[in-house]
Amino acid sequence: MKITRVKYDGIVWAGSVDEANQKVRLIARDTGLTDPVIDLIHTLNQREVIDYSAIEASFDDIEFLPPIRQPSKNIICVGKNYTEHAIEFAGSGYDSSMSNKDDIVPDAPIIFSKAACTMIGAHSDIIVPWDLTSELDYEAELGVIIGKGGRSINAADAYDHIFGYTVINDVTARDLQAQHKQWHLGKSIDTFCPIGPWIVTTDEVTPENLDVTCLVNGELRQSGNTRDFIFDIPSLIETTSASMTLSPGDIIATGTPAGVGIGFKPPKFLESGDVVKISISNVGTIENTVV
Numbered sequence: 670m671k672i673t674r675v676k677y678d679g680i681v682w683a684g685s686v687d688e689a690n691q692k693v694r695l696i697a698r699d700t701g702l703t704d705p706v707i708d709l710i711h712t713l714n715q716r717e718v719i720d721y722s723a724i725e726a727s728f729d730d731i732e733f734l735p736p737i738r739q740p741s742k743n744i745i746c747v748g749k750n751y752t753e754h755a756i757e758f759a760g761s762g763y764d765s766s767m768s769n770k771d772d773i774v775p776d777a778p779i780i781f782s783k784a785a786c787t788m789i790g791a792h793s794d795i796i797v798p799w800d801l802t803s804e805l806d807y808e809a810e811l812g813v814i815i816g817k818g819g820r821s822i823n824a825a826d827a828y829d830h831i832f833g834y835t836v837i838n839d840v841t842a843r844d845l846q847a848q849h850k851q852w853h854l855g856k857s858i859d860t861f862c863p864i865g866p867w868i869v870t871t872d873e874v875t876p877e878n879l880d881v882t883c884l885v886n887g888e889l890r891q892s893g894n895t896r897d898f899i900f901d902i903p904s905l906i907e908t909t910s911a912s913m914t915l916s917p918g919d920i921i922a923t924g925t926p927a928g929v930g931i932g933f934k935p936p937k938f939l940e941s942g943d944v945v946k947i948s949i950s951n952v953g954t955i956e957n958t959v960v
Contacts, residue, residue, distance in 0.1 A: 671953075672833070673867035674699065674706050674738065675731040677724070683709050685721070686867050691728040694721055704738045706868070707918035710816050710832050714917070733866040735788035736835055737814065741916040744787075744862065745909055746839060748779035748852065750899050750924025757932035763847050778900045778908045783839065783922070784857035791866035791955040795840055797941070798858065802842035805939040805959065808925035809883035809891050809947040811876065812837040813902060814868050815919040822910040827903035830915065833868040834876060836955045837922045838883075838947050843931055843938070863947075863957045864920075873951065876902055880950040881926055885943055893926025 671686035675693055683705035684693035696719060697705045712719060749755040752774055759773040789795070797805055816832025839856060840863070846855030876895060883891035900908070905921060930937045939945065939959050948954040 670870040670873065671867040672706060672709060672736065672870070673865065674734045674736050675726070676734060677726045677731045681734065684726070685719070692725050693728070693731055695724040695726060696721055699738065704918060706737055710917045713832075714817060733791040735790060735864050736866075736868045737788075737918045737920060740785055740919045742913070742919060743782035743785050744920045744922055746781050746783050746856070746922045747900070747905055747924040748781060749775050750778070751893055751897050751926045752899060753893075753897075753927035754925055754929065754932070755899070757927050757929070761931040761936070763843050763931055774899065778905055780909060781852045781856075783853070783862060787840075787857055787859060787862035788864050789860050789862065789957070791836075791863065791953075791957075793863065793957060794860070794960045795863065795945070795957050796860045796960055799941070801858070802844055802855075803938070804843040804936070806841045806843050806930040807883055807885065807890070807939060807945050807947075808839035808841060808929055809881050809949075810837040810839050810922045810925050811879060811881060811895055811949055811952070812864060813876075813905075813921040813923060815915045815921070816917055818914060818916040818919075820910055820914040822906050822915070824903035824907040827906035828871065830906060831871050831902070832917070833870040834874050834949075834952050835864055835868050836866075836947055836949050836953050838863040838945060838955060838957065839922055839925060843936075863945075863955050865955055866953050869952050875951075879952065880948075882948050883928065884946045885937070885939065890930075890937070891926050891928035893928075895923070897926070898923065
């Protein structure tokens with residue numbers, strides 16, 4: 670099942686995706702009082718029957734919005750979760766997480782947050798404050814959507830707490846990241862988190878073996894697979910939930926493979942007009958223009 674959040678005829682809806690026929694069957698209006706997709710997660714958790722509306726909308730007639738409007742907390746992000754990316758990051762001069770030159774591959778998950786207000790739809794523009802940054806980077810990532818909340822979740826039980834998976838671009842202002850010696854501000858600029866176009870439920874995805882790619886203007890920059898995670902998804906859920914209660918609709922961005930802009934010599938930063946296309950096998954594709 671694929672669950673999405675769309676704007677159709679000026680109204681925002683949660684919907685079920687029929688990708689083969691390029692249609693969305695609308696389920697519930699977004700009234701602004703609660704998040705309709707999180708409400709739907711609760712409904713499915715309780716094994717209640719979904720009440721569909723009579724409306725089916727074509728992909729051509731809708732705008733894909735972030736599938737979760739407002740998680741209970743900022744987006745939970747994982748740094749340096751692929752070995753080759755950890756190596757390229759260490760050699761880039763932008764890695765403030767290293768305490769010494771040998772501290773390249775982390776021995777525990779590096780967890781940070783990205784403001785939820787950064788989220789935009791699968792085809793929306795990335796609007797860059799060029800007076801604030803000139804070193805703009807992309808990061809293709811698998812997003813995990815929590816379905817069943819909890820605290821102190823054991824790794825062995827982690828998959829029972831996942832609702833599904835989505836595609837994320839963790840857009841980053843590298844100069845701000847370096848200037849502030851931490852990652853939050855450089856990653857939390859408005860529009861710096863394209864996400865979607867939908868959430869694919871766990872019954873349709875094998876998360877341990879998904880191809881993750883990023884193309885910039887058609888040029889392949891990143892090509893990885895989730896089997897190369899340093900810390901697998903259960904470990905990430907166990908680590909984060911040891912500190913904080915996870916809630917339905919919370920989002921975990923699991924890290925990016927090698928090939929980000931700062932990994933090139935010289936770096937390949939994004940510029941106005943660039944088109945960034947990120948795909949994850951069996952999950953989906955997002956494509957956004959930098960402006």
